[in-house]
Amino acid sequence: MNRPMKIISTSLPRTAWLAALALAALPAISATGAQGAEPAAAAAGSAAPAVSAAPPANRPPPAPARARAPFDPTGYWVSVITEDWRYRMVVPGKGEYADVPLTLEAKQFADAWTPDADEAAGAQCKAYGAAAIMRVPTRLHIMWQDDNTLKVETDAGQQTRLLMFKPSAADLSAPPSNQGISVASWVMAANPPPPPPGGRAADMPRFGSLRVQVSNMTAGYLRKNGIPYSGDAKMTEYWDIYPAPNGDRWLVVESELTDPRYLQVPYVLSSHFKHEASAAKWDPSPCTLRQ
Numbered sequence: 150m151n152r153p154m155k156i157i158s159t160s161l162p163r164t165a166w167l168a169a170l171a172l173a174a175l176p177a178i179s180a181t182g183a184q185g186a187e188p189a190a191a192a193a194g195s196a197a198p199a200v201s202a203a204p205p206a207n208r209p210p211p212a213p214a215r216a217r218a219p220f221d222p223t224g225y226w227v228s229v230i231t232e233d234w235r236y237r238m239v240v241p242g243k244g245e246y247a248d249v250p251l252t253l254e255a256k257q258f259a260d261a262w263t264p265d266a267d268e269a270a271g272a273q274c275k276a277y278g279a280a281a282i283m284r285v286p287t288r289l290h291i292m293w294q295d296d297n298t299l300k301v302e303t304d305a306g307q308q309t310r311l312l313m314f315k316p317s318a319a320d321l322s323a324p325p326s327n328q329g330i331s332v333a334s335w336v337m338a339a340n341p342p343p344p345p346p347g348g349r350a351a352d353m354p355r356f357g358s359l360r361v362q363v364s365n366m367t368a369g370y371l372r373k374n375g376i377p378y379s380g381d382a383k384m385t386e387y388w389d390i391y392p393a394p395n396g397d398r399w400l401v402v403e404s405e406l407t408d409p410r411y412l413q414v415p416y417v418l419s420s421h422f423k424h425e426a427s428a429a430k431w432d433p434s435p436c437t438l439r440q
Contacts, residue, residue: 213296214314217335219355220390222299225431226289226400226422237284240440241374255377255411262375264438274436277306278369279328280378283386283402283420288431299333299359306436312361325380329366336360336387359388371406371416373438382408398424 211217230237236245246259267275277285287305294300299312312333313320320330338356363384371378384406391399400422405415 214299214333214335215293215296217355219335219337219357222291222359222388222390222400223293224291225425225428226291227425227430228283228286228288229421229423230286231421232419233284236372237286240438241372243374245372245374246376249371249376250413250416251376252411252413258377258411259375262377264373264375267438273438274306274308274327275367275369276373276438277303277308277327277436278378279310279331279363279366280369280382280384280406281371282306282308282310282328283404284371284418288425289400289422290428290431304431304433307433312359323365325365325367327367327369329363332362332364334360359386361386361388377411378406378408379410381410382406382412400424 233248235241236247243260246256251259264273267273282303285303285305287303290302290304292300294311297314301310301312302308308328310328310331312331314333316330316332323330336358363386366378366380366382366384368380369378370376384404386405387403389401389403391401393399402420402422403418404420405417406412407415
């Protein structure tokens with residue numbers, strides 16, 4: 150996945166370097182004091198007072214995720230099927246597993262699968278779980294549920310994802326579900342452009358991505374022909390918004406799915422959505438394995 154590079158240093162952390170620099174500077178400071186005028190305390194023969202580490206000033210709590218957002222993801226978005234059209238717009242046939250790095254067990258499962266048992270059990274939404282929903286032809290309605298939670302609704306399958314920047318202990322310990330738990334964070338650009346002369350850094354545009362780490366999913370299907378993912382699957386997504394010269398706005402969601410049971414290697418995808426001005430085309434429909 151093309152992500153901003155994170156450089157990992159094998160040297161001392163920044164705080165340790167600062168401490169080391171301060172210690173290294175002590176001899177020089179002492180020498181300077183000896184060459185110049187001595188402090189009054191030293192002239193009187195008293196020892197210089199020890200420098201105590203004052204506790205840091207009370208810092209305000211970090212701003213909520215909504216206030217720190219580098220872009221506005223809210224509104225209505227429609228998926229634009231620019232890749233894998235054959236497997237997304239049409240229900241793929243048995244054996245159509247191209248591009249999915251299946252294990253032998255996954256292939257055997259999909260070869261034997263039929264939709265009948267899932268339909269009888271009312272489990273058609275297994276093809277609309279978190280690992281697959283962004284690939285389903287759908288519209289998204291994205292809104293802030295609160296200052297630290299993004300709510301993502303789909304009209305296809307009528308699913309709801311909650312992207313939580315501050316999940317509670319109850320959220321993290323909830324039983325597995327179709328959409329699992331999505332823990333969100335902003336990944337800000339390491340080197341934003343400097344402000345113009347006389348400008349303030351706080352007034353500059355923010356640049357960054359939305360990272361979403363998904364786990365605690367129940368087993369489901371990557372395609373509507375029974376390609377499985379297991380309850381051990383985990384997924385990392387990066388959400389970015391790109392403005393087009395004609396004024397359009399595009400949401401691109403890159404995902405990397407890992408599954409120790411059903412995938413030989415990570416399954417990497419990129420899904421595209423175009424912003425819509427209103428909810429005029431919003432069309433909720435139930436989960437189905439037949440179309």
